[in-house]
Amino acid sequence: MATYLVRRLLQSILILIGVSLVTFFLLYIVPADPARQIAGRSATPEVVENVRKELGLDLPFYQRYLRYADHLVRGDLGRSYLQKSRVSELIASRLPATLLLMVGAIFCELTIGLTMGLLAAVWRGSRIDQALMVMSFIGVSAPQFVVGIILLYIFGVYLGWLPIGGYGHFANLILPSVTLGILGAGWYSRMMRSSMIDVLREDYVRTARAKGMAPATVIVRHALPNAILPIVAMIGIDIGYFMSGIVVVESVFGWPGIGQLAWQAIQRVDIPIIMGVTLVSALAIVLGNLLADLITPMIDPRIKLR
């Protein structure tokens, strides 16, 4: 276990170095010139050159990367080109909002997905099953931007039950969480359905039924816990999906998280912010996967970590 952890941590560091190198290189070859962007359209070549020197953009690629990595090791993500503030502060000020949204989304995908999967498995082959699986298919394939706008329109404008975007109250959290969670709910309902169907065929379930237990008790007490466990281990992996979803969901709902920060930075070629958010997301994904790997053997003792 200890050697496994050490190895995984080393792997994680390598992954992060790789991500930083690739992102840095991609941003390096983007033809947009940040110095020009900052200097403005009326700048003379000397002014642009001055800006380039100030930012260290005149150095060759490897020197720029080493300089960045050197700062990174010391926990310094640099300063935003346009806002001039520390990237670490910008990210830190927005991280709580993103984490809150993720918690909300995990809650939504589990409650919606598991319930749907359970019902579909219990009534498998029926109309209910078919309807639920069509819904899960729509959940998996619908673009989040469209889902968000439709939900806003129904619950915010038409019914007026929930606020139209914004941040700060519990009511603000509901629609973005559902929008972000719907994709996962689609997957979970399918996994839950097949996992549940497998479990219902197990001997112990048959035994429980043969004992004359009520069908509902069999499902809730015997089948459900065993069907859920392999699925819960997947939550860690979800973080990766969320990282791509938050960019869209946060801009639709005006949610002040790091996805919105990244989106605005991309539009303004604010390289330090793009780098910072990418690294933080990569870190989250790496940790999420590690978490999933650690949870799995606890749930299923047949799996051993080596």
Place this chain on the structure above:
Amino acid sequence: MKRVALAAAVTLGVGIAVGMTPAMAAMPKQGGQMIVSFKDDMATLDPAIGYDWQNWSIIKSLYSRLMDYKPGTTELVPDLAESYDISPDGLTYTFKLRSGVKFHNGRTMTADDVVYSINRAVDPKTQSPGASFYHSIKGYDDVTAGKADHLAGVSAVDPSTVKFELANPDATFLQDLALNFASVVAKEDVDKWGADYGHHPDGTGAFYMSDWTLGQQIVLERNKDYYWPGQPFLDKIIFKIGQEPLVSLLQLEKGQVDVLGDGIPPAKFNEVMNDPKLKKLVTSGPQLQTVYITMNVQMKPFDDVRVRRAVNMAINKDRIIKIINGRAIPANQPLPSRIPGYDPNYKGYPYDPAKAKELLKEAGYADGFQTELYVNNIDPNPRIGQAIQQDLAAVGIKAAIKSLDQANVIAAGGTPKTAPMVWSGGMAWIADYPDPSDFYGPILGCGGATQGGWNWSWYCNKDIEAEAEKADSIIDPGKQQERYEMWRKIFIQIMGDAPWVPVFDEIRYTMRTARIGGDPSLFNDPIHIPVNYNNVYAVDAQ
């Protein structure tokens, strides 16, 4: 990036309330609040750095400058300056400052602050995108080259007098002093916050910033010490940040937002305009902006003026305007209609494909030719690119469309012999100040025809360059009309050489709730986008 011009901020004649048209004689009562929605967070509120349409007007309300514009006009008026004097040779400008002006931090502003602020804008360490506007001040070159740490040509004669000495006469110098980059900042605050100053603005403007929650909101409150009595009218302006424009429109319909900062979402435009209730909330008018097609005169076959004229006659501008729901008026010259020097009598090139074909034949391209058209890849530009492609095909020109992101199109346009044709939509030129020279030098003059420049037609006519220089040597404010007349001729002459197809002047549509009042011109102020914050008022406070 986008920049603006024409500041129509607060102006008072001696004892007479302006800030509104003469028809509105009584001054509105102070009070109430306004909520403005924006999709993106503010990049910065540092006046030396901010250079996009979003922060431009907010900075105008937080800070003030020596010069400003009368609301709704292009007339320059002194603002922080009480009066000014220009020496006969046009090289020395002396400003007498208004007394008792206070920063939001409570300190009284002096001439030293003005000197400090200009120096800060020019200092290479500040990285101000506006530094080059002050190139005519003595000592500018030494400062940008790092040979001096301050401008030799700016000095405080006494606490209420500032003197500018120029290296050469500059007809637009007063306009430069009305730009945000010349805003007066308090040195102690710049020193205190350092690189984070852009999040802690402190000026002498009509509003002060009371809150900035990153990604959520910025709140401005009325500066009770503001030097124009009775202004501004609103007690509070809240900028709600991070909302999709589509969502903001829903909020406006529910009364949760007063002004759509990003405008009406294009997808909803027709729906809004067809709804009589919503249409009433929309104000419209032209911008200080021009959208055009450039033809690279250094590349074959656009080195032949007949080909360029033929292209001018081949483009159906009315059809292009239909693509953007009619949100524009056709253009026939580089200057937009609100810039002095615009010629309302000039007819331009007619839409005449048959004549265009004849011209092409005369130039030796009876069978047409192949070329490339660079367009910005954000809707509606690719669709407009296709319309241009079809128009060109009708006269035998086969143009391949290169649809790239904004930065790439700008880079291609500014690289010699790379982009034969560029559609400027999505990167259009918006005036920094309402002066014709701003539409020449960078985009049609020899100076802009360099690597990384904005003169994408690479047009450089030495005769016109001399004429332009002559026009801009007129610095006497009394001779402005003469100067505008010279510029008018210059632009008509340029159209003879036809380096561009001027296509349209975009019309801006501003939408706000009935809660916000003021003269219609304030909702379509060419500089203050989306509205003139200092002069609109809350109807429920009246």
